[in-house]
Amino acid sequence: MNQINILWVDDEIESLKSQIIFLESKGYNVSALTNGYDALEFLKDNIVDVVLLDESMPGITGLETLARIKETNQQVPVVMITKNEAENVMDEAIGSQISDYLIKPVNPNQVLLSLKKIIDNKRLVAEKTTTAYQQQFRTLFMALNDNPNHAEWADIYKKLVYWEMEMSKSDSPEMQEVLQSQKAEANTEFAKYISRHYADWMQPKAKDAPVMSHTLFTEKVVPNLDPSVPNFFILIDNLRYDQWKAIQPIFSESFRLVEEDAFYSILPTSTQYSRNAIFAGMLPVEIEAKFPQEWRNDDEEGGKNLYEEKFMAAQLARLRMDPRFSYTKVVNHTDGQHLVNNMHNLLDYPLNVIVYNFVDMLSHARTEMEVLKELAGDETSYRSITASWFEHSPLHQALKKVADKKINLIIATDHGSVRVKTPVKVIGDKQTTTNLRYKHGRNLNYDPKEVLAFRDPRDAGLPKPNVNSSYIFAREDGYLCYPNNYNYFVNYYRNTFQHGGISLEEVIVPVARMVSK
Template identity: 60%
Template sequence: MDKIIILWADDEIDLLRPQILFLEKKGYSVITVTNGHDALEECQQNRDIDVVFLDESMPGITGLETLSRIKAENPLLPIVMITKNEAETVMEEALGSQIADYLIKPVNPNQILLTLKKIIDNKRLVREKTSSDYQQEFRQIFMEINSGLNFEEWVEVYRRIVNWELKIDQSNSSEMGDILSMQKNQANTEFSKYVTKNYLHWVQADSDGPVLSHQLFRRKIFPLLNNTTPTFVLLLDNLRFDQWKVIEPVLSELFRVEEEDTFCSILPTATQYSRNAIFAGMMPAEIEKTFPDWWRNDNEEGGKNLFEGEMLGEQIRRTMRKEIKYDYLKITNVAAARQLQDNILNYVKNDLTVIVYNFIDMLSHARTEMEVLKELAGDEKAYRSLTRSWFENSPLWSALQKLAEKDVQLIVTTDHGTIRVNTPSKVVGDRETTTNLRYKMGRNLQYDKKDVLEIRDPLQARLPRPNVSSSYIFAKEDIFFLYPNNYNHYHNYYKNTFQHGGISLEEMICPIIKLKVK
């Protein structure tokens, strides 16, 4: 293991030679400086520093000021304050700046060693414990994946995989992360086989199998409405189950999770299909037939989700036995988000308020197109981190904080998730073929049959059929479709991007969470 590097800043550093020699004999490397300016410079120039010991009362800039400036540059670097001053205000200020620990002078070597073990070894111990625990469960998950699971059992396997992803994120165990990623790929292979075998039965039976998109309001949301508590449904477009888990701790500051449930997105797992089905309470073929002016096929001009509010109104009138007061809001830009933040309490008078919030969908598309976002969200861990960072600083969270002052019921859900695609598969189609990378609808499609679920008769899947020879194909696992033209260019452009429309645990198993104000 590499030596742990300590930066020790103290204007009386010469008096600390015994402590420094003690640490060096224990295998630590110690860099010494005598003031805050040199400490800042050393931190800027040497990114290998593992921990900083910082004297609180140095000439020039104080220890507390040095602390805040180091944290501004490197917020994750552990800093230990060393002080003669036990004044409560000093310690409160230091603790407020997120120090890792503090010591009171004169410090003895064993105190220092204990602090270092607590800071440095704790990370290693957490990593080793996480790896050990996952290795024990790896075999169990492996056997379950291959044991012919039903939908509820697949949901449980997916929950456990997500739980391990989050634990491994925290432990920074890249080796375990790689193994878990391989296990999730294997799970998606088996899940794709399961969906291929059962999907048509689910959509045709309408009551057998998991709750699907078009049943979401009727079976999961309308039964929760009551006369006393206003209900807010927040639909975050593209919210995967793991992304829900990273924003859950933020929401839990003010809301109590009463039930964590799931539903299954219909195919295609794309906004035009899944979200219209959610709000209409109908499968896409029935929407096209019942509301022809509100439906646009892939190959038709115009917005594909322009009438969700109207569809919701029709579903309420068709399904509810009593009249309810409701509003539908769609947030697609910063101005609308600010307006929601300002006006959220106006909707407490409703029985039901539905808010569609499009940020995560925009994030996944922007990540494909913008190099800077590809760097910021380079992998699953970073994508989750970016989601949480956005949520914590969003007008949406500010609006929900206002809402938490009232007695309301909050339901958080989505329309579908996304998967990071890595495996290209060639498709040939005419100019009318859809452009989505995870599903295709068109005539005379040519493709590799092992890579797809094919639906030759769309009406069997209760999907529109623009032409008599139209068919659909859905990508399995982490596959993305490419045309032969400019194949290498588009392969490099789209590989490792987040896409939706096909069959995977991430796209199809969707969270629906019931929360109450604490």
């Protein structure tokens, strides 16, 4: 352990000599002072890792000393030590951002534990996390090789996300690399699993199919609607499960989590297909048949998600539910401010649908804008920027405005995204779509080992725009590139977040229910 410098300030410091000797025997360097004035002067010229501060001292009190310390050095941790158990003193100390609060008399081990929590917390957590993952590695490996079903796959992915987020606290690049290798292996096996079962799930009377985009509303929203309160169905576009786990604590400041689950996005894992399927309660091939004027294929002109409100109304009518609902779509900051201003009016509706597009805009912008390539360069930073966005977003502001009301929230997404690393060469004609994770066209040429192909799109529940149309989906971390300008596009898109294909990150996505506290 590097030398840790402790400043202990107490007007009865002589009585604490045995405690100081104990801390020094543990490797800490302790400086002792008897009043706040001397402490403030000492801190001007000396580097201190932690201040142990008595609350009741002559001259200036501990609380006054604390305030002055924080004015000049906001980051230094301060532990308040006091005989005073008055709640207002505790509140003021905690409000001044102390790191710990100890009631006299304190024994040496209490002080040592407090120091360890402050100084060694990150190292101890990292060491424990690494050890715990090593113990879980074999369990996860066996689960991957035990022919998991769709529920078990969701469970495997949740565990991988848990360990990925825990390992981000670790300073062990070796173990992080082991985890990434295990995650890559899981994605390889998951792609094989989807290839074997997806067409069966698309059958009208499919057995053992997971909850998917087109069944999400009936399976996960309708049963959780509370007829006695306003319900909010919030769909945050392109939200991976790990991103949900990053913003969940911010939701939990105002709302209590009742249930959390995962469902499977349909293919392609893209807004045009999966989100329309959620609101219509139908597969894309069924939407095209039922709403031929509204459905747009990739190669057709016009917006692809313009009729979600109409699809939602039709689904409610089909389910013979109360037809009254509000629909709010936020695609820019102005829309977001309108949501904030209108939030109280939404309490008059039994069902409120809010579609929030920011995360999708972020992932696409991350491809196009160099600054976002720096900000969201990997999964850890992608989660971080998502949490930062949500904390300061109009959506968070809007929800806080009604947090004191009795409401019911159901939060979901339409699909996730995956960081692509492996280029896959595809040849197609001019009508072939441009998406990097899936393509459809009439004359696709590809290596069948590198993609999942549906020569008849209807086998995948998809429309068939032309007689010879077929779809292909990238697996794992692949991205589909044309031979012309191949090297340029390979380098330009490598390590960007894309969606539309088959990966745990794109397909297995969150749905959660929260209620007012």
